[in-house]
Amino acid sequence: MGQRVLVIGSGGREHALAWKLSQSPRVEEVLVGPGNDGMRDVARRVDAGEDGGWAQLARREKVDLVVIGPENPLVEGLADRLRAAGLAVFGPSAAAARLEGDKAFAKAFMEAAGVPTARAEIFDDATRALRWLDEHPGRWVVKAAGLAAGKGVIVCDDAAQASEAVHRIMQEQAFGTAGATVVIEERLEGPELSVFAVLDGHRAAWFAPSRDHKRLLEGDRGPNTGGMGAFTPVPDVDEALMRRVIDEVLDPTVEELRRRGLDYRGLLYLGLMLTADGPRLLEYNCRFGDPETQVVLPAYPGDLYELLDGAARGHLPVEGGLPREGAAVGFVLASEGYPVSPRKGLPIDGLEGAEGLIFHAGTRRHEGRWLTAGGRVLCAVARADELGEARRRALHLAEGLRFPGAQIRRDIAAREAAS
Ligand code: AMP
Ligand code: GLY
Numbered sequence: 001m002g003q004r005v006l007v008i009g010s011g012g013r014e015h016a017l018a019w020k021l022s023q024s025p026r027v028e029e030v031l032v033g034p035g036n037d038g039m040r041d042v043a044r045r046v047d048a049g050e051d052g053g054w055a056q057l058a059r060r061e062k063v064d065l066v067v068i069g070p071e072n073p074l075v076e077g078l079a080d081r082l083r084a085a086g087l088a089v090f091g092p093s094a095a096a097a098r099l100e101g102d103k104a105f106a107k108a109f110m111e112a113a114g115v116p117t118a119r120a121e122i123f124d125d126a127t128r129a130l131r132w133l134d135e136h137p138g139r140w141v142v143k144a145a146g147l148a149a150g151k152g153v154i155v156c157d158d159a160a161q162a163s164e165a166v167h168r169i170m171q172e173q174a175f176g177t178a179g180a181t182v183v184i185e186e187r188l189e190g191p192e193l194s195v196f197a198v199l200d201g202h203r204a205a206w207f208a209p210s211r212d213h214k215r216l217l218e219g220d221r222g223p224n225t226g227g228m229g230a231f232t233p234v235p236d237v238d239e240a241l242m243r244r245v246i247d248e249v250l251d252p253t254v255e256e257l258r259r260r261g262l263d264y265r266g267l268l269y270l271g272l273m274l275t276a277d278g279p280r281l282l283e284y285n286c287r288f289g290d291p292e293t294q295v296v297l298p299a300y301p302g303d304l305y306e307l308l309d310g311a312a313r314g315h316l317p318v319e320g321g322l323p324r325e326g327a328a329v330g331f332v333l334a335s336e337g338y339p340v341s342p343r344k345g346l347p348i349d350g351l352e353g354a355e356g357l358i359f360h361a362g363t364r365r366h367e368g369r370w371l372t373a374g375g376r377v378l379c380a381v382a383r384a385d386e387l388g389e390a391r392r393r394a395l396h397l398a399e400g401l402r403f404p405g406a407q408i409r410r411d412i413a414a415r416e417a418a419s
Contacts, residue, residue: 002028003305006058007043008078009069010036012332012361012379013290017067017304018043019359020297024305031061036373038360054078055085064088065309068266074286075101075147079266090308092199092266092286096257099268099284103183104145106284113256115249117281120185126170129182133162139187144169146178150226151339155187188273188280193234194292195242195270197250198307200316201263204254205307207300208233208324209242210292211416216339218411225339226376229412230292231329231387232299236274236416242321245272245279253284265311294359294379295328329390329413330381331398335362335372336405342375348403356397357381372403388417 003026007018014032022030022042032043033054039045048057058066066082068074068091077094091097098105110117118141123129133140137158142165144152152175154165162184169179192214197206210232216222249270257264269285288296297304301323310317335342348363348370359381362374378401382393391413398408 002026003064003309004029004031004062005305006031006033006046006054006061006063006066007035007069008033008054008066008073010034011069011290012359012376013288013293014069015039015042015359015361016294016297017069017288019357020300020304021067021308024303026303027305031063033057036360036363037365038358038363038378055082055087058082058087059085065090065305065312067091067308069287071097071100071147071285071287074266088309088312090266090312092268093263096262096264097286100286101147102145103143103283104181107183107185109256110281113252115252115281116278118185118188120183122181122183124181126166129166129170129184130163133159133166133184141185141187142166142169143183143185144175144179145181145183146175148175148178151175151224152178153224188275188282190273190275191236192282193237193245193272193274193279194230194289195245195250195272196288196292196296197268197270198311198316199254199257199264199266199268200311201265201314202258203316203319204250204268205316205318205320205322206246206250207296207322209237209245210234210289210296211413212289212292213409213412216334216407216409218409223339225334227289227291228332228334228409229330229379230289230295231327231391231413231416232292232295233324233327233387234416235387241274241279245270249279249281265314290361291330291332291376291379294330294381298357298381298383299324299326299328301325326383326385327387327390328381328383329387329394330359330379331394331408331410331412332361332376333378333380333398333401333403334376334407335374336407338375338407343405344372344374346372346403346405348372348377348401350401354397354400356393357383358397358401377403377406387413391417
Protein backbone atom coordinates (compact mmCIF):
# COMPACT_ATOMS: atom_id res chain seq x y z
CA MET A 1 0.00 0.00 0.00
CA GLY A 2 1.12 3.53 -0.70
CA GLN A 3 2.53 5.60 2.11
CA ARG A 4 1.11 8.80 3.51
CA VAL A 5 3.41 11.60 4.63
CA LEU A 6 2.59 14.71 6.63
CA VAL A 7 4.92 17.70 6.18
CA ILE A 8 4.58 20.35 8.89
CA GLY A 9 5.33 23.95 7.90
CA SER A 10 4.24 26.49 5.34
CA GLY A 11 7.21 27.95 3.46
CA GLY A 12 9.20 27.39 0.30
CA ARG A 13 11.27 24.71 2.00
CA GLU A 14 8.13 22.74 2.85
CA HIS A 15 6.85 23.15 -0.71
CA ALA A 16 10.10 21.65 -1.99
CA LEU A 17 9.91 18.81 0.56
CA ALA A 18 6.29 18.04 -0.36
CA TRP A 19 7.12 18.21 -4.08
CA LYS A 20 10.04 15.81 -3.77
CA LEU A 21 8.23 13.42 -1.43
CA SER A 22 5.27 13.30 -3.81
CA GLN A 23 7.59 11.94 -6.52
CA SER A 24 8.47 8.83 -4.55
CA PRO A 25 6.82 5.76 -6.07
CA ARG A 26 6.14 4.62 -2.52
CA VAL A 27 4.14 7.71 -1.57
CA GLU A 28 0.41 7.72 -2.15
CA GLU A 29 -0.38 11.11 -0.66
CA VAL A 30 1.43 14.06 0.88
CA LEU A 31 -0.41 16.17 3.44
CA VAL A 32 0.97 19.55 4.43
CA GLY A 33 -0.01 21.41 7.53
CA PRO A 34 -0.78 24.23 7.41
CA GLY A 35 1.06 24.66 4.08
CA ASN A 36 0.18 27.42 1.66
CA ASP A 37 -2.09 27.72 -1.38
CA GLY A 38 0.81 27.25 -3.79
CA MET A 39 1.40 23.66 -2.67
CA ARG A 40 -1.95 22.33 -3.80
CA ASP A 41 -0.57 20.55 -6.84
CA VAL A 42 1.57 18.26 -4.74
CA ALA A 43 -0.07 18.07 -1.34
CA ARG A 44 -3.39 18.31 0.46
CA ARG A 45 -3.55 21.06 3.04
CA VAL A 46 -4.58 20.15 6.57
CA ASP A 47 -4.56 22.08 9.82
CA ALA A 48 -4.47 20.78 13.33
CA GLY A 49 -5.03 24.13 14.94
CA GLU A 50 -3.96 23.77 18.53
CA ASP A 51 -0.75 22.01 19.47
CA GLY A 52 -1.19 18.34 20.29
CA GLY A 53 -3.65 18.28 17.44
CA TRP A 54 -0.90 17.13 15.07
CA ALA A 55 -0.68 13.69 16.66
CA GLN A 56 -4.43 13.21 16.47
CA LEU A 57 -4.55 14.47 12.93
CA ALA A 58 -1.69 12.19 11.87
CA ARG A 59 -3.43 9.17 13.35
CA ARG A 60 -6.81 10.09 11.90
CA GLU A 61 -5.23 10.50 8.46
CA LYS A 62 -3.27 7.25 8.86
CA VAL A 63 0.01 9.03 8.29
CA ASP A 64 3.09 6.79 8.03
CA LEU A 65 5.73 9.50 8.40
CA VAL A 66 5.76 13.05 9.77
CA VAL A 67 8.42 15.47 8.49
CA ILE A 68 8.80 18.63 10.59
CA GLY A 69 10.08 21.60 8.55
CA PRO A 70 10.77 24.60 10.81
CA GLU A 71 12.95 24.94 13.93
CA ASN A 72 10.42 26.39 16.34
CA PRO A 73 8.22 23.29 16.75
CA LEU A 74 11.34 21.11 16.98
CA VAL A 75 12.87 23.22 19.73
CA GLU A 76 9.50 23.16 21.49
CA GLY A 77 9.38 19.35 21.47
CA LEU A 78 6.91 18.47 18.72
CA ALA A 79 9.02 15.52 17.56
CA ASP A 80 9.03 14.08 21.09
CA ARG A 81 5.26 14.43 21.42
CA LEU A 82 4.60 12.81 18.05
CA ARG A 83 6.98 9.94 18.84
CA ALA A 84 5.32 9.46 22.21
CA ALA A 85 2.07 9.04 20.25
CA GLY A 86 3.67 6.21 18.28
CA LEU A 87 4.39 8.05 15.03
CA ALA A 88 7.50 7.84 12.84
CA VAL A 89 8.98 11.33 12.82
CA PHE A 90 11.76 12.96 10.83
CA GLY A 91 13.04 15.68 13.17
CA PRO A 92 15.26 15.71 16.25
CA SER A 93 14.11 15.64 19.87
CA ALA A 94 13.87 18.94 21.75
CA ALA A 95 17.03 18.05 23.68
CA ALA A 96 18.95 17.60 20.41
CA ALA A 97 17.31 20.61 18.68
CA ARG A 98 18.96 22.78 21.35
CA LEU A 99 21.90 22.71 18.95
CA GLU A 100 19.95 25.35 17.04
CA GLY A 101 17.72 26.72 19.80
CA ASP A 102 20.52 27.69 22.16
CA LYS A 103 23.72 29.06 20.68
CA ALA A 104 25.51 28.97 24.03
CA PHE A 105 24.73 25.26 24.32
CA ALA A 106 25.82 24.75 20.70
CA LYS A 107 29.13 26.53 21.30
CA ALA A 108 29.91 24.39 24.33
CA PHE A 109 28.91 21.31 22.34
CA MET A 110 31.24 22.25 19.45
CA GLU A 111 34.10 22.74 21.87
CA ALA A 112 33.44 19.42 23.61
CA ALA A 113 33.25 17.69 20.23
CA GLY A 114 36.49 19.30 19.06
CA VAL A 115 34.80 20.89 16.04
CA PRO A 116 36.70 23.88 14.58
CA THR A 117 34.70 27.05 15.25
CA ALA A 118 35.18 30.73 16.08
CA ARG A 119 36.56 31.49 19.55
CA ALA A 120 33.76 32.73 21.75
CA GLU A 121 32.77 34.11 25.13
CA ILE A 122 29.32 33.67 26.63
CA PHE A 123 27.59 36.24 28.86
CA ASP A 124 24.28 36.44 30.64
CA ASP A 125 25.06 39.80 32.18
CA ALA A 126 25.19 42.95 30.02
CA THR A 127 27.59 44.87 32.26
CA ARG A 128 30.10 42.04 32.18
CA ALA A 129 29.73 41.65 28.42
CA LEU A 130 30.33 45.38 27.88
CA ARG A 131 33.32 45.40 30.20
CA TRP A 132 34.81 42.41 28.39
CA LEU A 133 34.39 44.19 25.05
CA ASP A 134 36.17 47.29 26.44
CA GLU A 135 39.07 45.10 27.42
CA HIS A 136 39.10 43.17 24.13
CA PRO A 137 38.73 45.54 21.21
CA GLY A 138 38.37 43.79 17.87
CA ARG A 139 35.97 42.64 15.20
CA TRP A 140 33.28 40.59 16.91
CA VAL A 141 30.02 38.92 16.04
CA VAL A 142 27.35 39.29 18.71
CA LYS A 143 24.63 36.62 18.79
CA ALA A 144 21.45 36.33 20.80
CA ALA A 145 21.63 32.77 22.16
CA GLY A 146 17.96 31.91 21.60
CA LEU A 147 15.79 31.61 18.49
CA ALA A 148 15.29 34.94 16.76
CA ALA A 149 13.97 33.94 13.32
CA GLY A 150 17.45 34.23 11.80
CA LYS A 151 17.81 37.87 12.92
CA GLY A 152 19.67 37.51 16.19
CA VAL A 153 23.21 37.70 14.77
CA ILE A 154 24.94 41.07 14.47
CA VAL A 155 28.21 41.11 12.53
CA CYS A 156 30.25 44.08 13.79
CA ASP A 157 33.08 46.07 12.19
CA ASP A 158 34.46 47.54 15.40
CA ALA A 159 34.21 47.64 19.19
CA ALA A 160 31.61 50.42 19.20
CA GLN A 161 29.25 48.36 17.05
CA ALA A 162 29.75 45.33 19.26
CA SER A 163 28.87 47.33 22.38
CA GLU A 164 25.83 48.73 20.61
CA ALA A 165 24.81 45.17 19.66
CA VAL A 166 25.09 43.99 23.26
CA HIS A 167 23.03 46.99 24.33
CA ARG A 168 20.31 46.25 21.77
CA ILE A 169 20.15 42.53 22.46
CA MET A 170 20.55 42.45 26.24
CA GLN A 171 19.36 45.82 27.51
CA GLU A 172 16.73 46.81 24.94
CA GLN A 173 15.79 43.14 24.50
CA ALA A 174 15.40 43.56 20.74
CA PHE A 175 14.86 39.78 20.42
CA GLY A 176 13.02 39.32 23.71
CA THR A 177 14.17 36.49 25.95
CA ALA A 178 16.24 35.04 23.07
CA GLY A 179 18.80 37.70 23.99
CA ALA A 180 19.04 36.97 27.73
CA THR A 181 22.35 35.27 26.94
CA VAL A 182 24.74 36.42 24.23
CA VAL A 183 27.60 34.72 22.46
CA ILE A 184 30.38 37.11 21.43
CA GLU A 185 32.66 35.48 18.93
CA GLU A 186 35.59 36.19 16.70
CA ARG A 187 34.56 37.47 13.28
CA LEU A 188 35.75 35.10 10.58
CA GLU A 189 36.14 35.77 6.87
CA GLY A 190 35.42 33.61 3.87
CA PRO A 191 32.67 32.20 1.70
CA GLU A 192 29.90 30.29 3.45
CA LEU A 193 28.72 26.76 2.84
CA SER A 194 25.61 24.81 3.82
CA VAL A 195 25.92 21.07 4.36
CA PHE A 196 22.78 19.01 5.01
CA ALA A 197 23.29 15.70 6.77
CA VAL A 198 20.52 13.18 7.39
CA LEU A 199 21.01 11.39 10.70
CA ASP A 200 19.27 8.23 11.89
CA GLY A 201 20.57 8.33 15.44
CA HIS A 202 23.70 6.39 14.57
CA ARG A 203 24.85 7.11 11.07
CA ALA A 204 24.83 9.96 8.56
CA ALA A 205 24.28 10.55 4.86
CA TRP A 206 24.84 13.97 3.33
CA PHE A 207 23.64 15.90 0.33
CA ALA A 208 25.91 17.78 -2.06
CA PRO A 209 26.78 21.12 -0.42
CA SER A 210 24.99 24.31 -1.37
CA ARG A 211 25.43 28.02 -0.88
CA ASP A 212 22.87 30.56 0.30
CA HIS A 213 22.95 34.35 -0.24
CA LYS A 214 21.95 35.90 3.06
CA ARG A 215 22.30 39.60 2.31
CA LEU A 216 19.41 41.43 0.64
CA LEU A 217 21.34 43.19 -2.12
CA GLU A 218 23.63 42.24 -4.96
CA GLY A 219 27.32 42.12 -4.11
CA ASP A 220 26.48 40.91 -0.58
CA ARG A 221 25.34 44.29 0.61
CA GLY A 222 22.35 45.35 2.68
CA PRO A 223 20.74 43.66 5.69
CA ASN A 224 20.74 39.95 6.43
CA THR A 225 17.63 38.09 5.27
CA GLY A 226 16.36 34.53 5.55
CA GLY A 227 18.15 33.88 2.23
CA MET A 228 17.72 35.42 -1.24
CA GLY A 229 18.80 32.50 -3.39
CA ALA A 230 20.93 29.39 -3.44
CA PHE A 231 22.74 26.97 -5.69
CA THR A 232 24.35 23.55 -5.79
CA PRO A 233 27.00 22.24 -6.42
CA VAL A 234 29.58 24.69 -5.09
CA PRO A 235 32.54 24.73 -7.50
CA ASP A 236 35.07 26.01 -4.95
CA VAL A 237 34.40 22.97 -2.74
CA ASP A 238 36.24 19.94 -4.05
CA GLU A 239 36.13 16.42 -2.68
CA ALA A 240 39.11 16.98 -0.40
CA LEU A 241 37.49 20.00 1.25
CA MET A 242 34.20 18.16 1.64
CA ARG A 243 36.15 15.29 3.23
CA ARG A 244 37.57 17.75 5.77
CA VAL A 245 34.07 18.97 6.60
CA ILE A 246 32.96 15.39 7.22
CA ASP A 247 36.05 14.35 9.18
CA GLU A 248 36.48 17.53 11.20
CA VAL A 249 32.88 18.65 11.71
CA LEU A 250 30.20 16.05 10.93
CA ASP A 251 31.81 12.90 12.35
CA PRO A 252 32.83 14.49 15.67
CA THR A 253 29.32 15.95 15.96
CA VAL A 254 27.66 12.57 15.47
CA GLU A 255 30.08 11.09 17.99
CA GLU A 256 29.33 13.81 20.56
CA LEU A 257 25.57 13.32 20.08
CA ARG A 258 26.06 9.63 20.77
CA ARG A 259 28.25 10.33 23.79
CA ARG A 260 25.57 12.58 25.24
CA GLY A 261 22.79 10.13 24.44
CA LEU A 262 20.95 12.70 22.28
CA ASP A 263 18.38 11.25 19.91
CA TYR A 264 18.99 12.83 16.51
CA ARG A 265 16.81 11.43 13.76
CA GLY A 266 16.43 14.32 11.38
CA LEU A 267 18.32 16.83 9.37
CA LEU A 268 21.48 18.38 10.77
CA TYR A 269 22.45 21.53 8.88
CA LEU A 270 26.05 22.64 9.20
CA GLY A 271 26.48 26.37 8.53
CA LEU A 272 30.17 26.73 7.70
CA MET A 273 32.63 29.42 6.77
CA LEU A 274 35.53 28.45 4.54
CA THR A 275 38.38 30.44 6.06
CA ALA A 276 42.01 30.58 4.99
CA ASP A 277 42.71 28.23 7.92
CA GLY A 278 40.12 25.68 6.84
CA PRO A 279 36.40 25.11 7.42
CA ARG A 280 34.92 26.59 10.60
CA LEU A 281 31.45 25.81 11.90
CA LEU A 282 29.35 28.95 12.46
CA GLU A 283 26.17 27.24 13.51
CA TYR A 284 24.09 24.11 13.66
CA ASN A 285 20.50 24.16 12.47
CA CYS A 286 18.18 21.30 13.32
CA ARG A 287 16.23 21.35 10.02
CA PHE A 288 16.58 21.81 6.29
CA GLY A 289 17.74 25.28 5.16
CA ASP A 290 15.57 27.68 3.25
CA PRO A 291 16.18 28.39 0.33
CA GLU A 292 18.96 25.77 -0.03
CA THR A 293 16.42 22.92 0.11
CA GLN A 294 14.76 24.34 -3.00
CA VAL A 295 17.95 23.60 -4.97
CA VAL A 296 19.38 20.60 -3.12
CA LEU A 297 16.28 18.45 -3.58
CA PRO A 298 15.83 19.06 -7.34
CA ALA A 299 19.46 17.98 -7.82
CA TYR A 300 18.97 14.83 -5.73
CA PRO A 301 18.05 11.88 -7.94
CA GLY A 302 17.20 9.52 -5.06
CA ASP A 303 13.96 8.70 -3.28
CA LEU A 304 13.49 11.27 -0.50
CA TYR A 305 10.78 9.25 1.20
CA GLU A 306 13.05 6.24 1.63
CA LEU A 307 15.79 8.43 3.03
CA LEU A 308 13.70 10.35 5.56
CA ASP A 309 11.57 7.37 6.56
CA GLY A 310 14.71 5.27 7.08
CA ALA A 311 16.24 8.01 9.24
CA ALA A 312 13.03 8.38 11.25
CA ARG A 313 13.04 4.63 12.00
CA GLY A 314 16.75 4.49 12.85
CA HIS A 315 17.82 2.67 9.66
CA LEU A 316 19.22 4.92 6.96
CA PRO A 317 19.08 3.03 3.66
CA VAL A 318 22.41 4.57 2.58
CA GLU A 319 25.43 6.12 4.25
CA GLY A 320 27.97 8.70 3.15
CA GLY A 321 27.70 11.19 0.31
CA LEU A 322 24.38 11.14 -1.54
CA PRO A 323 24.28 11.39 -5.33
CA ARG A 324 23.71 14.66 -7.15
CA GLU A 325 22.52 15.07 -10.71
CA GLY A 326 23.63 18.25 -12.46
CA ALA A 327 23.23 21.66 -10.90
CA ALA A 328 20.34 23.72 -9.57
CA VAL A 329 19.97 27.45 -8.95
CA GLY A 330 17.13 29.26 -7.19
CA PHE A 331 16.20 32.96 -7.18
CA VAL A 332 13.97 34.22 -4.36
CA LEU A 333 11.37 36.87 -5.14
CA ALA A 334 10.83 38.93 -2.00
CA SER A 335 8.29 41.63 -1.21
CA GLU A 336 9.01 45.33 -1.17
CA GLY A 337 10.09 46.29 2.34
CA TYR A 338 11.46 42.81 3.16
CA PRO A 339 13.13 41.97 5.55
CA VAL A 340 11.87 44.80 7.79
CA SER A 341 8.20 45.30 6.91
CA PRO A 342 7.13 43.46 3.77
CA ARG A 343 4.15 44.78 1.78
CA LYS A 344 1.53 42.07 1.30
CA GLY A 345 -1.66 41.45 -0.63
CA LEU A 346 -0.34 42.49 -4.06
CA PRO A 347 -1.35 40.63 -7.26
CA ILE A 348 1.25 38.31 -8.81
CA ASP A 349 1.42 37.94 -12.59
CA GLY A 350 3.13 35.25 -14.60
CA LEU A 351 2.45 32.23 -12.39
CA GLU A 352 -0.24 30.82 -14.63
CA GLY A 353 1.38 28.79 -17.35
CA ALA A 354 4.93 29.41 -16.13
CA GLU A 355 7.08 26.45 -17.04
CA GLY A 356 9.58 25.47 -14.42
CA LEU A 357 9.96 24.78 -10.75
CA ILE A 358 8.37 27.49 -8.69
CA PHE A 359 8.21 27.01 -4.94
CA HIS A 360 5.70 29.12 -3.06
CA ALA A 361 6.66 30.66 0.28
CA GLY A 362 4.30 33.58 0.84
CA THR A 363 1.39 33.45 -1.59
CA ARG A 364 -2.34 33.20 -1.30
CA ARG A 365 -5.09 32.45 -3.77
CA HIS A 366 -7.96 34.93 -3.65
CA GLU A 367 -10.90 35.19 -6.04
CA GLY A 368 -9.04 33.43 -8.80
CA ARG A 369 -5.82 35.46 -8.43
CA TRP A 370 -2.47 34.91 -6.78
CA LEU A 371 -1.56 37.47 -4.13
CA THR A 372 1.62 38.04 -2.14
CA ALA A 373 1.28 37.02 1.51
CA GLY A 374 4.73 37.19 3.08
CA GLY A 375 8.30 38.49 3.00
CA ARG A 376 9.76 35.84 0.77
CA VAL A 377 7.09 35.13 -1.83
CA LEU A 378 8.40 32.66 -4.41
CA CYS A 379 11.57 30.81 -5.35
CA ALA A 380 12.18 30.17 -9.06
CA VAL A 381 14.43 27.16 -9.57
CA ALA A 382 16.01 25.51 -12.59
CA ARG A 383 18.07 22.37 -12.90
CA ALA A 384 20.57 21.76 -15.72
CA ASP A 385 23.73 19.83 -16.41
CA GLU A 386 25.90 22.69 -15.30
CA LEU A 387 25.62 25.73 -13.04
CA GLY A 388 25.73 28.44 -15.72
CA GLU A 389 22.83 26.98 -17.65
CA ALA A 390 20.78 26.36 -14.48
CA ARG A 391 21.41 29.97 -13.49
CA ARG A 392 20.31 31.36 -16.87
CA ARG A 393 17.11 29.31 -16.87
CA ALA A 394 16.23 30.09 -13.26
CA LEU A 395 16.77 33.83 -13.77
CA HIS A 396 14.60 33.74 -16.88
CA LEU A 397 11.89 31.96 -14.90
CA ALA A 398 12.16 34.46 -12.03
CA GLU A 399 11.95 37.44 -14.37
CA GLY A 400 8.68 36.14 -15.78
CA LEU A 401 7.07 36.41 -12.34
CA ARG A 402 5.96 39.90 -11.45
CA PHE A 403 4.43 41.83 -8.58
CA PRO A 404 4.86 45.48 -7.56
CA GLY A 405 8.11 46.15 -5.70
CA ALA A 406 9.47 42.60 -6.13
CA GLN A 407 13.08 42.26 -4.99
CA ILE A 408 15.36 39.78 -6.74
CA ARG A 409 19.10 39.37 -6.34
CA ARG A 410 20.28 38.77 -9.88
CA ASP A 411 23.78 37.74 -8.83
CA ILE A 412 22.89 34.35 -7.33
CA ALA A 413 25.71 31.95 -8.32
CA ALA A 414 27.06 34.60 -10.71
CA ARG A 415 30.66 34.45 -9.53
CA GLU A 416 30.72 30.67 -9.18
CA ALA A 417 29.05 29.99 -12.52
CA ALA A 418 31.67 32.14 -14.25
CA SER A 419 34.64 30.43 -12.63
P1 AMP B 1 24.36 32.08 12.36
O1 AMP B 1 22.87 32.18 12.58
O2 AMP B 1 25.15 31.83 13.60
O3 AMP B 1 24.78 31.25 11.19
O4 AMP B 1 24.74 33.51 11.79
C1 AMP B 1 24.08 34.07 10.68
C2 AMP B 1 25.08 34.65 9.74
O5 AMP B 1 25.93 35.57 10.42
C3 AMP B 1 26.01 33.62 9.14
O6 AMP B 1 25.46 32.99 8.04
C4 AMP B 1 27.19 34.50 8.76
O7 AMP B 1 26.92 35.21 7.57
C5 AMP B 1 27.25 35.47 9.89
N1 AMP B 1 28.16 34.99 10.96
C6 AMP B 1 27.86 34.21 12.03
N2 AMP B 1 28.94 33.94 12.77
C7 AMP B 1 29.98 34.57 12.18
C8 AMP B 1 31.38 34.68 12.46
N3 AMP B 1 31.93 34.11 13.52
N4 AMP B 1 32.13 35.41 11.61
C9 AMP B 1 31.59 36.03 10.54
N5 AMP B 1 30.29 35.96 10.20
C10 AMP B 1 29.48 35.24 11.01
N1 GLY C 1 19.24 29.51 4.57
C1 GLY C 1 19.50 29.77 5.92
C2 GLY C 1 18.68 29.03 6.86
O1 GLY C 1 17.84 28.25 6.48
O2 GLY C 1 18.89 29.19 8.05
